[in-house]
Amino acid sequence: MNNTYCIKDISLSQEGQRKIAWVAERMPVLNRLAKKFQEDGIFKGKKIAVSIHLEAKTAYLCLILQKLGAEVWATGSNPFSTKDDVAAALAENGIHVFAQHGANEDVHKEELNSLLSCHPDVVLDDGADICIALHKRPELGDNVKGISEETTTGVMRLKRLLDSNKLLFPAITVNEAKSKHMFDNRYGTGQSTWTAITHLTNMTVGGQKVVILGYGWVGRGVATIARGMGGHVIITELDPWKALEAVMDGYEVMPINDACQIGDIFITTTGRDSALKREHLINMKHGAIIGNAGHADTEIEVDKMNSDVLSIKEVRENIFEYKLLTGRLIYLLANGRIVNIAGGSGHPVEIMDMSFSLQLASLHYLLRTPKLEIGLYNVPEEIDEIVVREKLAAEGYEIDT
Amino acid sequence: MNNTYCIKDISLSQEGQRKIAWVAERMPVLNRLAKKFQEDGIFKGKKIAVSIHLEAKTAYLCLILQKLGAEVWATGSNPFSTKDDVAAALAENGIHVFAQHGANEDVHKEELNSLLSCHPDVVLDDGADICIALHKRPELGDNVKGISEETTTGVMRLKRLLDSNKLLFPAITVNEAKSKHMFDNRYGTGQSTWTAITHLTNMTVGGQKVVILGYGWVGRGVATIARGMGGHVIITELDPWKALEAVMDGYEVMPINDACQIGDIFITTTGRDSALKREHLINMKHGAIIGNAGHADTEIEVDKMNSDVLSIKEVRENIFEYKLLTGRLIYLLANGRIVNIAGGSGHPVEIMDMSFSLQLASLHYLLRTPKLEIGLYNVPEEIDEIVVREKLAAEGYEIDT
Amino acid sequence: MNNTYCIKDISLSQEGQRKIAWVAERMPVLNRLAKKFQEDGIFKGKKIAVSIHLEAKTAYLCLILQKLGAEVWATGSNPFSTKDDVAAALAENGIHVFAQHGANEDVHKEELNSLLSCHPDVVLDDGADICIALHKRPELGDNVKGISEETTTGVMRLKRLLDSNKLLFPAITVNEAKSKHMFDNRYGTGQSTWTAITHLTNMTVGGQKVVILGYGWVGRGVATIARGMGGHVIITELDPWKALEAVMDGYEVMPINDACQIGDIFITTTGRDSALKREHLINMKHGAIIGNAGHADTEIEVDKMNSDVLSIKEVRENIFEYKLLTGRLIYLLANGRIVNIAGGSGHPVEIMDMSFSLQLASLHYLLRTPKLEIGLYNVPEEIDEIVVREKLAAEGYEIDT
Amino acid sequence: MNNTYCIKDISLSQEGQRKIAWVAERMPVLNRLAKKFQEDGIFKGKKIAVSIHLEAKTAYLCLILQKLGAEVWATGSNPFSTKDDVAAALAENGIHVFAQHGANEDVHKEELNSLLSCHPDVVLDDGADICIALHKRPELGDNVKGISEETTTGVMRLKRLLDSNKLLFPAITVNEAKSKHMFDNRYGTGQSTWTAITHLTNMTVGGQKVVILGYGWVGRGVATIARGMGGHVIITELDPWKALEAVMDGYEVMPINDACQIGDIFITTTGRDSALKREHLINMKHGAIIGNAGHADTEIEVDKMNSDVLSIKEVRENIFEYKLLTGRLIYLLANGRIVNIAGGSGHPVEIMDMSFSLQLASLHYLLRTPKLEIGLYNVPEEIDEIVVREKLAAEGYEIDT
Secondary structure (H helix, E strand, O other): OOOOOOOOOOHHHHHHHHHHHHHHHHHHHHHHHHHHHHOOOOOOOEEEEEEEOOOOOHHHHHHHHHHHOOOEEEOOOOOOOHHHHHHHHHHHHEEEEEEOOOOOHHHHHHHHHHHOOOOOEEEEEOOOOOHHHHOOOOHHOOOEEEEEOOOHHHHHHHHHHHHHOOOOOOOEEEHHHHHHHHHHHHHHEEEEEEHHHHHHOOOOOOEEEEEEOOOHHHHHHHHHHHHHHOOOEEEEEEOHHHHHHHOOOOOEEHHHHHHHHOOOOEEEEOOOOOOOOHHHHHOOOOOOOEOOOOOOOEOOOOOHHHHHHHHHHHEEEEEEEEEEEOEEEEEHHHHOOHHHHOOOOOOHHHHHHHHHHHHHHHHHHHHHOOOOEEEEEEEEEHHHHHHHHHHHOOOOOOOOO | OOOOOOOOOOHHHHHHHHHHHHHHHHOOOHHHHHHHHHHHOOOOOOOEEEEEEEEEEEHHHHHHHHHHOOEEEEEEEOOOOOHHHHHHHHHHHEEEEEOOOOOOHHHEEEEEEEOOOOOOOEEEOOOOOOHHHHHHHHHHHHOOOEEEEEOOHHHHHHHHHOOOOOOOEEEEEEHHHHHHHHHHHHHHHHHHHHHHHHHHOOOOOOOEEEEEEOOOOOHHHHHHHHHOOOOOOEOOOOOOOHHHHHHOOOEOOHHHHHHHHOOOEEEEEOOOOOOOOOOHOOOOOOOOEEOOOOOOOEEEEEOOOOOEEEEEEEEEEEEEEEOOOOOOEEEEEEEHHHHHHOOOOOOOHHHHHHHHHHHHHHHHHHHHHHOOOOOEEEEOOHHHHHHHHHHHHHOOOOOOO | OOEEOOOOOHHHHHHHHHHHHHHHHOOOHHHHHHHHHHOOOOOOOEEEEEEOOOOOOOOHHHHHHHOOEEEEEEEEEEOOOOHHHHHHHHHHHOOOOEEOOOHHHHHHHHHHHHHOOOOOOOEEOOOOOHHHHEEEEEHHHOOEEEEOOHHHHHHHHHHHHHOOOOOOOOOHHHHHHHHHHHHHHHHHOOOOHHHHHHHHHHHOOOEEEEEEEOOOOOHHHHHHHHHHOOOEEEOOOOOOOHHHHHHOOOOOOOHHHHOOOOOEEEEOOOOOOEEHHHHOOOOOOOOEEEEEEEOOOEOOOOHHHHHEEEEEEEEEOEEEEEEEEEEEEEEEHHOOOOOOOOHOOOOOHHHHHHHHHHHHHHHHHHHHHOOOOEEEEEHHHHHHHHHHHHHHOOOOOOOOO | OOOEEEOOOOOHHHHHEEEEEEEEOOOHHHHHHHHHOOOOOOOOOOOEEEEEEEOHHHHHHHHHHHHHEEEEEEOOOOOOOOOHHHHHHHHHOOOEEOOHHHHHHHHHHHHHHHHHOOHHHHEEEOOOOHHHHHHHHHHHHHOOOOEOOOHHHHHHHHHHHHHOOOOOOEEEEEHHHHHHHHHHHHHHHHHHHHHHHHHHHOOOOOOOEEEEEEOOOHHHHHHHHHHHHHEEEEEEOOOOHHHHHHHHHHOEEHHHHOOOOOOOOEOOOOOOOOOOOHHOOOEEEEEEEEEEEOOOOOOHHHHOOOEEEEEEEEEOOOOEEEEEEHHHHHHEEHHHHHHHOOOOOOOOOOOOOOHHHHHHHHHHHHOOOOOOOOEEHHHHHHHHHHHHHHHHHHOOOOOOO
16 A cells, blocks of 8 residues: 555554454444445545544544545544554555554644645544644645534534634534434443443442432433333432433432432433532442543542542452541542443444444535535534434334335 | 023113123134134033123123023122123123122022022132032032132132032132233233222322332232333332342332331232231321222221321222321222222223133133042143133234244 | 302302312422412402313312412313313302303303403413403403413414514413423323323233334323333334434334334324324224324324224224224224323323413412513523422422532 | 462462452342351351352352351362462462362362362362262261252252262252342343443444343343343243233244344343254344353354354454355354353352352351251251341341331
């Protein structure tokens, strides 16, 4: 192949190929869309810059883009999530890949620069890293028709640029599509949180008092499965309508001050800082298990417990035992980081299938339509609908029209 | 028709026909068995004495027997459950029927005697009334090849006769068949209890604290549906294994002394006397609803509350309000009698379909086999299996072999 | 009492009192709000015109208004839903009530006129009947500070007036409050639909194939409880996102063309005309049961089946048997009208408790604030929140703040 | 310490200690029983020979026995399940331990001989290895008061000895206790099967068609949780009563010939050989996932597929891809071995807590009662009850008496 790359070790490619092959079989929506887009040749010869967590599922998206005729230039959106074997597989397959696990900031900047030297036509971004780099060297963005941004964090960075009239490109915010957030939060996080917790702890859920903080989409997903596994679910909420919904759905509802004393397992899903406060943590029962299913690791106030804790040790992989002054032991999963990712395998592949299909269709949209005015755009309803309809078709479901 | 009968009013027959026609359509297992038995002519010319709650479902069984060639002589097993319109319909269809709603004891005896004058070949009994009558006038039982008994109460009466060496006939105890008790208690009582309670009270179950006393088959059925309707279920149990099963199934478990103070709805399913004691009743919350899903009306100690109660009135059909000395109001459904029957329409017709199919097959068995030795017999496994297999077929299910 | 009234028969009042007394005990939110509003004296001496389905629950709302110091003038919003015993009880309690069951149109107009002769300060309307009458005789509306409208139908009539610049009063549309539609549709209709169906048919839900047309809020409520009772649920949908949600929630999803051939029970919840078409009805299995849980009786195309049907008869109360030319029998519940109301006891009292609390608080708001400009208003968020918080408190739940 | 041992590497002990410490905290029933038995001194000075899968949970049982005053001599029941770090920790704690991971047959025999040289008072056996060894050298069993056997396989070996009049010792068969099989199969296997499958595959269960072969206790446990996670469950059964229960519980039921063509995930729970036959496997959909939750790896006929398969490769840890001649790919988990153990972490610790508590109490019983006659014994009901009551108490539940 005639591609340039800078990776850790090309000899790791076989293991990377194996991982990619597995996900390839399990992303039917992406495969169906790719087939659909093959006919119009929109991607042919286009240069696409990609910054994203570089693992098997995202790598497969890169290969799909390549198969559709694009020249793909890729880096990892976070050096610590880059898998070197996957990067090697991409390099071997002709992707221009600049990514090494654990690269320091300077190296990562260099990677981004190498990427942008291709003068991309469109950008697939995760956290707005490419976008920010392009704003520093706008001459490299002369061909850019638009950006497709995956995350909320990235959207917020774009919004700040827009608000200060500095944004240079139109951008589509994939996160807001119904095909993404309706399924991702409820079904993706709901299940993968429990897979992670039961795998890490080897405990039964049946008969446990499971306290779920928050009854938004994530909380509902986590609660539904907890009950489905025989857990006795207790919900805490600030919002009275959600609290009443939880009551009507048959859950026990109480303030966290009460719940903290009776729960066996605690899961935060509020999206707020300090949902589980120091005062709750020190009042828990001996043996309580605590995990976070919200985005940020700030939902649980472990950082304020210094004077309450005799010792902390990792007693099992990703399970941290806090020995309190009271003598009680409590267990924090994955150090309070989002447990299904930091302590598990992340979202099921089917969920990412929908998310990346939205990405593929959004890039296709940017390339096939006249250049949009600078600004932030929702995924067009027609694309959102194509993805959900392909998903139904891929699963073998017909519906009425 | 050339039949003898003694009923209230033959002019009621049309309404009776209508009721029977409805159930006829909804007893597919009975219909399939009847078709099967048509070929061998076993019932042809046989006289069958039937004592059973005389309503549409049982009436239909009588008509099936007649259609198979038998001469059916029928009475009601309890004059207060006899429906006069159904009796009229039977009379009009040529059944020898002797049954009037509310007949006094003398009249009922007379009815039984009229019945037995036919010298039956087999007997279908419910509570052993015919059997006892035959033991008083054994000369009328000279042709009897056997009895098929529906109820536990009847079986206990037969057992007493057997134990004192006085039993004169072989008898099959239908209640013990797997096709009956596995489905009857869990699914039949489970659902019909909730239909009765929600219909009587017009209350939501969602969000209510539902205390279920007992976690046997009835308790499980009632609990499953309570949870399915959004109820917050609390189980009380004496048996530690059942209590632990309830815990593992995700229910809250506690002693009745605690549960009595927090429940919104109480349902007894223990099969024991005084499961809900006076001391529990007077400690309930204002507005508590109390019902019994067990066989006897002795599970709730309302009879011991005389000195605690200021007044009792029926505030809504079959809902009795107890005004306690404390000022609190609690509500007893159907006076503590089994709520799905006394306060509702009883078991769903599909459940009785299986039960009566067992009866039909048991009578067929008694007639086709050499006379059994005197004694009590379970429904033969082959019959039990025929009924369950016909049920599956009637519902359109195939299974592996 | 010094009140004027025109009702059927004052001697029926005792039974009416009994019915009202029952609901009085079961509307804790309304009772708590009433207590709260007692202090400010806002309702004192105010005249309130009320047109609403005149049964126990609404009657109790009238009595609450009276107790708060208002002079209440009431009629039924539909003469066929008026309960004469309840009207008698209101008359006896000093409400100015003009309502007779089954009154013809002329009489009903007369009733409305009698009502308006009081020159009301505020109006509680259900279907905009009072509002329309006031627009014909605006001189009677000289004191009116506003209208609180219960239904969607009423809101649509008001909107037409507004759009043609003819609306004379400000009006609050109660139906849009979160405390109403979030609970009403899902939990109220969900449960009461099943109570009605199981009570009408005496059938089991366990093991039945239940086809639910539509997966909106009503459909979800009906589906959740169907599954909770052991039903095998099949969903049909037009909207692909909702269809996929149904799939992810574990339901079977298919087009109605396929579902119509395998269902045992069909429930329409789409809110659209002709959801179940003639072609679906004639292809159903022998014995299929069909009910509607949507607002209008036009979801099921029975009116187009004339040439397919040999006979129609009511085989059981509110169950209509259609004998098709094919020989098959299918059963329509409540003639296709909304089954939980037309074939049951309507919404559980707890649901109406929230709805009427919104009414009470909306009237209070209209009276205590300066006259609003003419227009349509949502229930103010603060009122919506008061109601949901009082509901939680009434049920004994505390939540975090 | 003054103990003898033969292990791989004593320096591994720290990691072993950490693992044991974790389970020590999560076996409250065992801890409560140990406390109870401390008073009577029954174990003091007794020699106990233990052969069991040597990992953290079993190691903790050994340490409990030691703490109660016994001298414990331990080996692994299967060299491949022995964890060397745990063995090291036991050695360091003074247990006489003879166990090395992967030891060959000769070495393992030697280990057993070293063990028996202690002339044990009682034996804790798993698979009857010690028992068989004792029968070969009965002089070492001169002090043996009895054996407590964990497994069904072991019981069958003991039974063969008994039937041929060769059994030399009384033995308690722990597997039959209600506290074991009621919870182990349903809740233990039910959950851990799904933890293993979702962890291995990183797939969603929501919306998947999950075919479960068999509706015994294991099948029910697996089905309950599958539904709880949003799976669309299909049951296949031979037994018509179980099939009808599955129908009434709301599951789809069909023959495996039909189910094999539509399932996404297949789980065998029948306990029979060849439940999933070659003809089923080759007719599955592209992408089907297949796992076994039954004891033996003979439920799935992969061994008969040689002529149907182009290639087999492990595409992800413990996931074997079968490329069929038809071009379709199907995926076998853990090579058809019991997936929750071979492909996961086995039973949750709480389940083993009950199982090992039965062991501890059974050994206590053998030591404290006069020597039983030679034969096989169920766990005495009183012991079964002590364990279940301690479990309830440990979880904080009180029940009625």
